[in-house]
Amino acid sequence: MPDTAPTRAARNSPDHRPLVTAPDLLPSLVPLLAVWVPRQRWFAGKGRLITGFTLLSATELLPCTGEGTTPGLLQLLVRAQQSGPPRRAATGGDRYQLLLGVHPAPPPQLAPAVIGRPGGGPLRGRTVYDALLDNRLCGLLLERLRVPGRLGALRFHREPGVDIPSGLPARPIAVEQSNSSIVYGESFILKLFRRIEPGVNPDLELSRALAGTPCVRVPAPAAWFESATTDESGEATTLGVLQPFLRGSADGWQLALNALAVRADFTGPARALGHATAEVHTALAQTLPTTELRRPQLAEIAARMRRRLAATARAVPVLQPYRARLGTAFDALAAVGRDGRSWAAQRIHGDLHLGQTLRSADGGRWSLIDFEGEPARPLAERRRLQPTVRDVAAMLRSFDYAARSGPAGGDPWALDWARRTRAAYCRGYAEAGGLDPHSAPELMRAYETDKAVYEVLYEARHRPDWLSVPMAAIRRLAADGEPAGHPPGPGSTPRPSPRRPHP
Known part of the structure; x- marks a missing residue:
């Protein structure tokens, strides 16, 4: 996939280092991620200590070690290592997609997004933060989805004939959920999968299948991105899906x-x-x-x-x-x-x-x-x-x-x-x-x-x-053993707040 002009310029700069291949990248982030990741709603390993991470892939969507005040954007796939029996015996732990902003001195409005400052490694002295709380970096994800192609360990796709305007304002959805979502203007919504398993995610697979039928009950995908490599079955791993936003629904x-x-x-x-x-x-x-x-x-x-x-x-x-x-x-x-x-x-x-x-x-x-x-x-x-x-x-x-x-x-x-x-x-x-x-x-x-x-x-x-x-x-x-759906009788323990959605 073609890079934007700022990205090309930064990569041609003699000061730009190959961040994603730096052997000390992940070790320098582990102390920060081991504290931040367990606090996220999408983290599945609640109650067990994180003992480390294994880096599966890394992609700089925007350079993270350039000069100036331009933020960097780093996409990581990591496997979490935890104490106790692994949740996934076959793989040794759950896999997660992380989207990290990197900034020499982030503006005050990004303070709630801050994860920390690495004490060493290629990002030493810079602030690492949750990229999905930075509307500018969320907007970059949409720009990447507009133009199909490969970037690093990622591959971007767009359905033929779908018009995705440039420059749509981005806003993350703040409700609790097991993934992360960003709304662009009133036109599209991007779902970013957080806990990752190799293969095509049914959310993409089924919505694409239904797009070719007379059924109009399911929004058809406009674009998506996935791992550039495939699993044993030859399928790429789905990482995010862009669909129409049903305005006013x-x-x-x-x-x-x-x-x-x-x-x-x-x-x-x-x-x-x-x-x-x-x-x-x-x-x-x-x-x-x-x-x-x-x-x-x-x-x-x-x-x-x-x-x-x-x-x-x-x-x-x-x-x-x-x-x-x-x-x-x-x-x-x-x-x-x-x-x-x-x-x-x-x-x-x-x-x-x-x-x-x-x-x-x-x-x-x-x-x-x-x-x-x-x-x-x-x-x-x-x-x-x-x-x-x-x-x-x-x-x-x-x-x-x-x-x-x-x-x-x-x-x-x-x-x-x-x-x-x-x-x-x-x-x-x-x-x-x-x-x-x-x-x-x-x-x-x-x-x-x-x-x-x-x-x-x-x-x-x-x-x-x-x-x-x-x-x-x-x-x-x-x-x-009454038929399914029969409601339980009165007299239960105190009810929860109704503000959060059903799981």
Whole structure:
């Protein structure tokens, strides 16, 4: 990819050093990163000490050792080494994408972004900071995406015929999330993946596949960037995706909370959201491979669910008393295969909840976003063919989250709101050609249970004050095994603040 004029000039300067090949680059940054990285929401290794980092690749998007007051921009892929058992036994630790600004003397407005000043190495005497809090450096990322090509360890792509204007103002999205996002003007949004696994991210893979179908429920990617090298399968690793910004849209989570705050009915929007979900599932099934899950596959799915339950019960002891009863849902799933029944499987969203939906400003159209799947699960698992009922069960859990997190806080009216809203969503899903969720009770209960177990682990690690929400579902599922999405009864522990989104 062609460099900008300032970049070319700096690289032709005799003072410019090959920063990315300097052997002391990463060692000089480790003391700073070991403190800063664990404080970030996207860091997955909470609770274990970082003992070091391994540098996987480094790219100077802007020179970091030139003279003057121009900031540098450094992109790193690193592997975190931590005490205790590695989260990824095959690779020895999680991989992360870091975007670091480098400045001799950053202006005061960047003080909250400062990571520190290396005591040695090629960046000695300079300030290193979070580049995504610098609008100027965020703007440079958009300029890089405008022109396809390779730069260092990175390769940039743009969809043919897509117009990406130059100079759009940049603003990072400050809400808590497992990745980082930047909005450009009112036109585009760039998602930067933070915890990286080798291969194509489903968020890029599925949105590109749907772009070639009549389904208009998912914003098509405009550009993306990836590693310039490929993994064992020949696939490059996705690092960021630029998509249209749906100006004026409101996310479903906030819309649901707003309805709960004024005790308003939400069955109409929920039914329309069910329609949208079914349309996306249908388009994915028509575009990408499908299969049938029979006895061996259903048994393996049930076994994986049992293993996740066992691992979560060890990590979150409050779940332990419910483990045996919860396991009966997975036994019932395995029994479906032994009875000779089978279920269709295909590519799905994989992490569907109200926070992954947007409703247009005129209230007339729902869109689905963020197709990367549950970030805590391995990439290979997120790309598996799965029953669509998994997405449906996850959305039903999200209605339960809203009812327990909103101003009503799980009172009888809020729980009835959840019942009616869930029923409307299922009705809309079936009307638009999706499987009637009530025709698959064993799958619905198993997938809701598995989702609640995932939520328990997520909340225990990231937001302990939210743990009461999935634990209420755990108690209900373990006690009576009612159909998926049935809300837990009143009397839970204090509810969390509704300002943060569902995981």
